[in-house]
Amino acid sequence: MKQNKQQLRCGYCGRPAILRPASEIYHDPRKNGYVYACSHYPACDAYVSVFPDSKIPMGTLAGSALRQKRIQAHQTFDQLWLSGIFSRDQAYRWLSYKLGLPLSQTHIALCSNYLCDQLIMESQKVLKNNRQRSCVA
Numbered sequence: 001m002k003q004n005k006q007q008l009r010c011g012y013c014g015r016p017a018i019l020r021p022a023s024e025i026y027h028d029p030r031k032n033g034y035v036y037a038c039s040h041y042p043a044c045d046a047y048v049s050v051f052p053d054s055k056i057p058m059g060t061l062a063g064s065a066l067r068q069k070r071i072q073a074h075q076t077f078d079q080l081w082l083s084g085i086f087s088r089d090q091a092y093r094w095l096s097y098k099l100g101l102p103l104s105q106t107h108i109a110l111c112s113n114y115l116c117d118q119l120i121m122e123s124q125k126v127l128k129n130n131r132q133r134s135c136v137a
């Protein structure tokens with residue numbers, strides 16, 4: 001069998017990730033699509049979603065603590081463009097600059113725990129500054 005160089009591995013235990021139906025991982029038959037889960041799942045609770053209608057992973061495999069952190073980071077970051085401070089494009093450009101990552105690598109699903117913390121901190125700074133500004137005006 002041909003070895004796939006791009007094979008995704010679990011960053012926690014080093015085992016290869018395998019494509020599984022999302023409904024199995026989320027225990028929800030209504031979930032469509034697939035996720036890459038650690039081949040040692042559920043003993044090793046690490047997985048990552050794929051982009052809709054594809055088998056391309058959205059980022060690196062995450063265990064439950066990192067998944068929660070990424071959700072929190074996304075919610076904080078999304079406020080930047082949902083509130084109209086930035087457009088969505090501007091927000092990702094700003095984030096890529098703040099994290100020192102190329103724009104193509106600026107995905108919250110690729111962020112480590114440390115980068116998520118940085119992202120939350122930087123996003124909160126912008127949100128706070130803009131709130132103050134609108135209070136004065």
Ligand SMILES: [Zn+2]
Pocket residue numbers: 010011012013014015038039040044045046
């Ligand atoms: Zn694993």
